[in-house]
Amino acid sequence: MGHTAQVSANVWIAAVSLAAWLWLLLCQGFFWRTDIRLPPRREPAVWPPVCVVVPARDEAAVLPSSLPSLLAQEYPGPAEIFLVDDGSSDGTGALARELADAHGGLPLTVASPGEPPAGWTGKLWAVRHGIALARAREPGYLLLTDADIAHAPDSLRELVAAAHGGGFDVVSQMARLRVESLWERLVVPAFVYFFAQLYPFRRIGAKGTRTAAAAGGCVLLRADAAERARIPDAIRHAVIDDVALARAVKGGGGRIWLGLAERVDSVRPYPRLHDLWRMVSRSAYAQLRHNPVVLLGTVIGLALVYLVPPVALVVGLVCGDTAAWVLGALAWLVMAGTYLPMLRHYRQPPWLAPLLPFTASLYLLMTVDSAVQHYRGRGAAWKGRTYARPDTVTDEQPL
Template sequence: MIWIGLAACLAWAVLLFGRGFFWLARDDDSDAEGLPEPAIWPAVCAIVPARDEAETIAATVRGLVMQDYPGPLRIVVVDDRSSDGTGELARAAGDGRLTVVTGTGKVAGWSGKLYALQQGLRAVEAEAHEFLLFTDADIAHAPDSLRRLVARATSDDRDLVSLMARLRCDSAAERWLIPAFVFFFQMLYPFRWSNDPRASTAAAAGGCVLLRRTAFEARGGLLPIKGRIIDDCSLAALVKQGGSRIWIGLTDRVRSLRAYDDLGTIRAMVVRTAYAQLLYNPLILLGMVAALSLVYLAPPLLAVFGQGWARGLGLLAWGAMALAYAPMLRRFGLSPWRGLALPAIATTYLAFTLASARAEWAGKGGLWKGEPLSRE
């Protein structure tokens, strides 16, 4: 029991001091207003893949139309066989800069979202845009969002700049589980490491990714990652491995409109990608179960049922866990005392991950809008 407690404390020491201080949640765009702006604003094309997004597409398009961006801006919405009038709603919300592309069925080997993006790229391949903005159909952009993204890319010489949209945190399920989603993402991909050109870590958030077109096309565009389910981080790795500088940060300028009103909707979000994160490898899955059990479950169990030193070590590790989670809770306006529930939250995400593996084994993994990945 004591050895388990020591191992848990060591694990939390590594997480607190050896993962780029991810838990402080300080890697954000709070410095955006002070970034130098380019003398000439480059042309940008925003591409929005959309399938059955009637609830949010109008707000997304209006947010892009209302950008205060000083340079040329083109907007392309790819209506991927929607059955709810997504394309018509997008047209009604847009202006002369908007084109709605009617998507076709994807080909084997492509994930649904990436093939929708590919069709948007084909629609503008003859046009001259220095930057591409990939953004989701459930994302609301503040009026200065694009201007700040381009300023960061040009002033810092970054070929990819991504903002992790502020996720909705209104329902009870969202308040308990969504901050942890962002916390776990940063733990896996410390933003400070991703932003360091000397580190191999590469991360992006698919809801908002600005790309320098020359660097993107030099890597082969979307073709090298066409079948990836975790397309955002795959794209970041592709760009960074080519020697480019990338940047990702938290933000309040870009917000997700997607509602996760109950446990089931959050479960579906995680199930889609969790096993892909583990490279579809059952041995890695077993290792992940063991690691989560040590890091998140052992501390409270030792604190409650242990004796002497074992109990003390369990309390210490549990306290470190709550301390690490507190900054993320504050970003979402929640009490840091919720950090004491992180073991239960981690157990819930573990259950989601196991469900993701079961879905893949059943041939139902990687669904995008209910459509599975067609493998070559």
């Protein structure tokens, strides 16, 4: 009787996992499709001025591969770059000036805002300073881009044409991340896959939906929309600033769009598991709003959706439970099938698809580690700064 009950439980759990995957396949905004590219472009009669704001902290290692691509932008209207050196100790600001002198191209201004006040993340404090400098030029658009992002020569032109053609206040592209080391191949495509699962791109760009997200490496923002949404002041303490920015703009009635990029690339390497672990764990618990109940639900959900299928397959085969292993195999097959388009986007071999449960288990551990660090009082740590937990942040406004 006990054996029958155990087998029955295995079957039911596997059936729930398969049902979850069928729902994700058909009802979660077709998140697994990777054909979301820039919307139809329409060139404006007069190209508006654009200011590019680049927050940079200790980025000397990647600037030679990224900054020249911004300097070389082929934009028909006025454009200028503001690189904000956020307290770097590696000569980031001086190197940026040297690269501008060597490569020419768009005008570059290098500035430094000093240390951020309480309640501000360093990146958003730098963005605030860059936007303040840019407003003197009265830009129509602001391009917020990270210091490790390399752009194709027509990137700025295409972004502005897409925003103009679709009437978008935000046009953001998910830069193609580097996938060269073994760990990058295992973890990076899954990172984008999980992000799209959480924020289906089709829902973000659709009218009347509440789903909002952006990719911080490449965000074209209409200047008047930034003022209406009080960007970045309204989100000054956000660790996941790109999603917070998109929510602020969309919550104020703005239209936003997010999709995958083909010619916007991150040049930052994450060669070791430790590097990728830090990238994910520093903000994973913030994504869950520092809520232990949400954390528990996330852990259970990840286990049910990603770990149950291979476990049910193995247990079913060992115990001779045909229903359990068939259901587990079907769920695993659907999972791998939805992952294949993202692997193709990253030009990775299809045999990585069945390894998604292993990668998901890593993300589960990273999320738990993020919560542990939070409750140890370390908050989110990045490049030598540790940010206070949300309940310790004041609402003081900078002068």
